[in-house]
Amino acid sequence: RQQKEENSTPEPYSCYGHAPLAHLASSPDRRRGESRGGRRPRMFRNQYDTDVTTWSPQGRLFQVEYAMEAVKQGSACVGLRSATHAVLAAANKSANELSSHQRKVFRVADHAGVALAGLTADGRVLSRFLRNECINHAFVYDAPLPVSRLALRLADKAQVCTQRSWKRPYGVGLLVAGLDESGAHLYYNCPSGNYFEYQAFAIGSRSQAAKTYLERRFEKFNAYTPDELIKDALSAIKETLQGEKLTSSNCTIAIVGRKEDGTVEPFSMIDSKRIQEIIDSMEAADEAPAADVPAESSSMQEDRGDAPAARDAPAADEPAAPDAPAPMDI
Amino acid sequence: ATPPSPAPAEPRSSSDERNQSRINPSRESMDASAAAAGGGDGTQRTLNPYVTGNSVIAMKYKDGVIMACDTGASYGSTLRYKSVERIKEVGKHSLIGGSGEFSDFQEILRYLDELTLNDHMWDDGNSLGPKEIHAYLTRVMYNRRNKFDPLWNSLVLGGVKKGPKGDEKYLGMVNMIGTHFEENHIATGFGNHMAIPILRGEWREDMTFEEAVKLIEKCLLVLLYRDRSSINKFQIAKITTEGSTIYPPYALKTNWGFAAFENPSKGAVGTW
Numbered sequence: 001r002q003q004k005e006e007n008s009t010p011e012p013y014s015c016y017g018h019a020p021l022a023h024l025a026s027s028p029d030r031r032r033g034e035s036r037g038g039r040r041p042r043m044f045r046n047q048y049d050t051d052v053t054t055w056s057p058q059g060r061l062f063q064v065e066y067a068m069e070a071v072k073q074g075s076a077c078v079g080l081r082s083a084t085h086a087v088l089a090a091a092n093k094s095a096n097e098l099s100s101h102q103r104k105v106f107r108v109a110d111h112a113g114v115a116l117a118g119l120t121a122d123g124r125v126l127s128r129f130l131r132n133e134c135i136n137h138a139f140v141y142d143a144p145l146p147v148s149r150l151a152l153r154l155a156d157k158a159q160v161c162t163q164r165s166w167k168r169p170y171g172v173g174l175l176v177a178g179l180d181e182s183g184a185h186l187y188y189n190c191p192s193g194n195y196f197e198y199q200a201f202a203i204g205s206r207s208q209a210a211k212t213y214l215e216r217r218f219e220k221f222n223a224y225t226p227d228e229l230i231k232d233a234l235s236a237i238k239e240t241l242q243g244e245k246l247t248s249s250n251c252t253i254a255i256v257g258r259k260e261d262g263t264v265e266p267f268s269m270i271d272s273k274r275i276q277e278i279i280d281s282m283e284a285a286d287e288a289p290a291a292d293v294p295a296e297s298s299s300m301q302e303d304r305g306d307a308p309a310a311r312d313a314p315a316a317d318e319p320a321a322p323d324a325p326a327p328m329d330i
Numbered sequence: 331a332t333p334p335s336p337a338p339a340e341p342r343s344s345s346d347e348r349n350q351s352r353i354n355p356s357r358e359s360m361d362a363s364a365a366a367a368g369g370g371d372g373t374q375r376t377l378n379p380y381v382t383g384n385s386v387i388a389m390k391y392k393d394g395v396i397m398a399c400d401t402g403a404s405y406g407s408t409l410r411y412k413s414v415e416r417i418k419e420v421g422k423h424s425l426i427g428g429s430g431e432f433s434d435f436q437e438i439l440r441y442l443d444e445l446t447l448n449d450h451m452w453d454d455g456n457s458l459g460p461k462e463i464h465a466y467l468t469r470v471m472y473n474r475r476n477k478f479d480p481l482w483n484s485l486v487l488g489g490v491k492k493g494p495k496g497d498e499k500y501l502g503m504v505n506m507i508g509t510h511f512e513e514n515h516i517a518t519g520f521g522n523h524m525a526i527p528i529l530r531g532e533w534r535e536d537m538t539f540e541e542a543v544k545l546i547e548k549c550l551l552v553l554l555y556r557d558r559s560s561i562n563k564f565q566i567a568k569i570t571t572e573g574s575t576i577y578p579p580y581a582l583k584t585n586w587g588f589a590a591f592e593n594p595s596k597g598a599v600g601t602w
């Protein structure tokens with residue numbers, strides 16, 4: 001049974017219809033089959049990937065890394081923030097034409113929300129946890145839970161699953177966006193229990209295209225107006241659709257922030273009619289040939305000429321270099 | 331202390347039974363009654379305060395919040411301790427004043443210390459303001475009362491914090507049973523009966539610091555004359571966006587030069 005386990009493809013991958021991760025097979029410590037009458041040379045790492053509490057000789061926890069692969073299989077999500085507002089966007093995917101879209105963006109409190117990629121069932125459960133934490137804090141302190149502290153609680157919860165033999169890591173990555181005293185924040189929490197703050201980030205399949213798009217612009221984000229943030233979020237999602245037309249039915253956008261008068265604009269999804277209007281106005285601007293003539297006050301106009309180049313950038317971001325050091329977070 | 335009531339007919343809970351077997355039989359009835367009073371499981375609950383602080387008075391003024399109290403702590407009817415600081419800073423934005431059992435006030439200060447330390451260690455640009463601390467204390471006080479083990483205090487929480495709409499002054503109070511509210515002026519203990527009427531009549535929005543001190547001293551004087559457990563040694567504290575100041579103790583001038591006091595037996599022979 002042990003031998004069969006080691007020689008066969010790990011179960012989770014078959015349901016995604018992908019070939020075994022051959023690029024990870026050639027580990028430098030590869031050993032031939034030993035006394036088990038080895039029919040085929042084993043992938044060395046398969047010995048250490050059965051449970052999360054087993055280290056590999058290279059110091060990797062393979063179960064955690066596999067969990068992060070699950071995130072990469074989910075449909076794309078994008079998050080970006082200015083000094084006062086944070087926007088989350090997700091590409092809607094449905095299993096088939098007959099079914100509704102998978103819900104990927106959740107409001108966690110008036111001042112915070114998450115977008116997730118990966119096993120959405122895990123994401124739903126974690127959203128409930130986050131909501132509970134925010135409610136408990138608000139009950140005791142009569143104030144919103146600051147986003148950094150929320151992200152930490154989520155990360156600590158994820159870490160527990162990487163250190164118990166009877167658990168498995170959560171197979172979902174969350175972009176946590178919210179508002180607190182020091183302004184708007186965006187965090188990425190990954191299944192490993194690590195989390196970082198970002199100005200902008202993208203996760204899920206084909207997210208590299210969105211990341212490339214955002215990398216070019218992020219330095220200006222702090223000064224963006226909410227509308228500019230929304231437009232850039234939509235454009236980033238568009239990058240991940242790889243030629244498919246962006247419409248209000250294949251993306252979700254949510255925004256949270258502090259308005260100019262000091263009051264909070266609570267976390268809420270933008271309704272599809274308004275999304276379609278914004279998409280239409282973006283396309284109208286796109287068709288204007290001169291890249292330096294801004295059709296509206298969006299600051300991304302001067303970059304329109306770069307957009308085709310971004311789309312031609314290598315879309316396949318998944319295969320890591322075969323001998324790359326342990327990537328414990330994305 | 332009240333005389334012990336007769337032991338209950340049967341034990342209230344299994345743990346009570348276990349305790350009963352360990353207790354010296356001659357003290358059984360007294361412990362049983364204490365156990366019954368405390369919830370039936372043999373443990374003790376706070377039944378009376380011992381070392382108690384006097385009234386605290388506080389009000390909002392133009393730049394922030396001002397708070398005052400005397401520096402005495404009584405042991406029953408004895409004015410036992412005369413240099414007790416019953417107003418303390420909490421974090422960067424608040425002051426807390428406590429009347430009632432002084433040891434419970436010290437315990438509350440320890441909880442707040444832990445709270446503000448953890449908050450400070452985050453170093454993330456967020457800090458606990460007076461509203462948050464008041465909400466936290468309300469939870470603590472109410473939960474203790476629900477366990478029949480109250481922190482025997484009336485706490486006054488005041489502070490100023492910059493909000494999105496500018497500086498926001500906050501003043502509230504919470505007591506041993508968890509009653510809590512916010513107001514422009516607060517008083518605890520006897521101050522409720524003697525100082526609040528004065529404050530209701532004379533408090534105005536946007537008083538200067540000097541006007542606020544004068545009004546507070548008026549209330550403190552009334553309490554000095556009429557509350558037998560107050561002493562003539564007061565401390566005033568204020569908190570503004572710049573920070574908090576707790577002034578050194580001082581005494582108020584009192585006037586006992588009434589004709590009737592000078593020659594008491596004049597109108598009533600034999601009196602003193």
